[in-house]
Amino acid sequence: MLGQRLEVRQGQGLVVTPQLQQAIKLLQLSNQELEAFVEAELERNPLLQRDEPDAPGEGEAVPAEAAEAAASSETELSFEDGRSSAADEAMDVRAEDGWNDASETAAAPTAEAQAGLNDWSRVGAGGSAPDGELERPDTREATLWEHLQAQASAGRLSPADLAIAHVLIDMVDEGGYLRGDLDEVADRLGCGLDRVEAVLKVCHGFEPTGIMARSxxxxxxxxxxxxxxxxxxxxxxxxxxxxxxxxxxxxxxxxxxxxxxxxxxxxxxxxALTPRPGAGFGGEPAQTVVADVIVKPDPAGGWRVELNADTLPRLLVDKRYHGVVASGARSDQEKTFVAECAAQASWLVKSLDQRAKTILKVSSEIVRQQDAFLAFGVECLRPLNLKTVADAIGMHESTVSRVTSNKWIATPRGLFELKFFFTAAIASVDGQASHSAEAVRHRIKTMIEAEAAEKDVLSDDAIVEILKEAGIDIARRTVAKYREALRIPSSMQRKRMLRAG
Structure with a gap:
């Protein structure tokens, strides 16, 4: 029978408060967008002040000590044993650290504000935003840069060639012309000039026609x-x-x-031709990219990873001024406004601190995973995905995705977006270490090039069997895709070429 009854159930859940949503949004902002957000908060909240060392202070302020520590902190990575040499306690910054402390302001945060200071590192399973509040559909017109990046990602390029294409696309001006020296690109990425020119030739096939020309x-x-x-x-x-x-x-x-x-x-x-093929694209005015993270060689070996302090806002919560305005508040409305300003100011300071720690943590793991690229060049890019980084640092994939969006890292090989370091991987037969797609592609090319000497043309199925014997688990259609990307004819066409040769 159907009926109504009352039940009491106990469970755990994460309350996605407006402040928690704002904290997630802060994580995915670029340094320019973050600066604009902080400026707006400084105008709105009278209890917030910039930390200006040279400016005379009229009252006692509570500094964002943790944020300053994160801004000046650095992580030394040594890859001799494949692990970070930094102390685990120094690097293992959990998202909940420093978020559930009581505010030091005179008025305690409201219940809603306190609920917002929870662990947001695992919010948004699968990369989705809570209640659709943050990631709304992007209805603006795609920029030329986005248009070219999408075509490069959709093309049949190897991970190394795709990395080269991304670097070349970053050198395209508003008119669609490639501005830069290919020799410098080859030297910076540690590859041959002929390979950079081959990738550029592929890019010349992008739409609109004529894009990425040098003259x-x-x-x-x-x-x-x-x-x-x-x-x-x-x-x-x-x-x-x-x-x-x-x-x-x-x-x-x-x-x-x-x-x-x-x-x-x-x-x-x-x-009838178009001398400026990129002029038809809209978009925001070009902005100078400033690195969020800086990587330097360590004299003792390995790499030194540190945040760029110039991109981190330094804020103060003016405790003395808060005491003055709180004691002078008469009506309930005035008291509520002062309390909300105090809670928001304390929350923002802690949010900026957590954002800095998270960026440093994710960047350090990426550098640890891709140290071979930094040392030897683009040929040594390792297979890497969001899940690998997320599991290594104990965060959710969506958090890593937000951290790597619109964040840039300055390395000895140039300035790259953090997403640059994520490349495809091919599983091994024994389930152990995966193989780089670029390495597998190179092996297929070597095998086919040896056919002319042996007079024995390999079919795609035969190549699959040979690779499986070498411990590489790959499908026949993947071999065909790689072969076509290398512009290698099918086995039947190669047989005819050998007979006519």
């Missing part, structure tokens, strides 16, 4: 090649655009080997 003639040439109109005469015209600018038509006819009618038609085709 106007190259940009126009890419567009003409797509239209199958880049013949020798047109190439000669592109090589002599200075004559076109001078309106030296007789000189152009001579170098191109065409008559006046053909030249007029060729010039008309040039006018």
């Amino acid at each position: 106007v003639p190259e940009c126009l040439g890419l567009q003409l090649a797509e239209r199958n109109r880049l013949d020798p005469a047109m190439q000669a015209l592109l090589d002599n655009l200075d004559l076109l600018a001078k309106r030296d038509l007789p000189g152009l006819k001579k170098v191109c080997g065409v008559d006046g009618e053909d030249l007029a038609e060729m010039i008309g085709e040039l006018k």
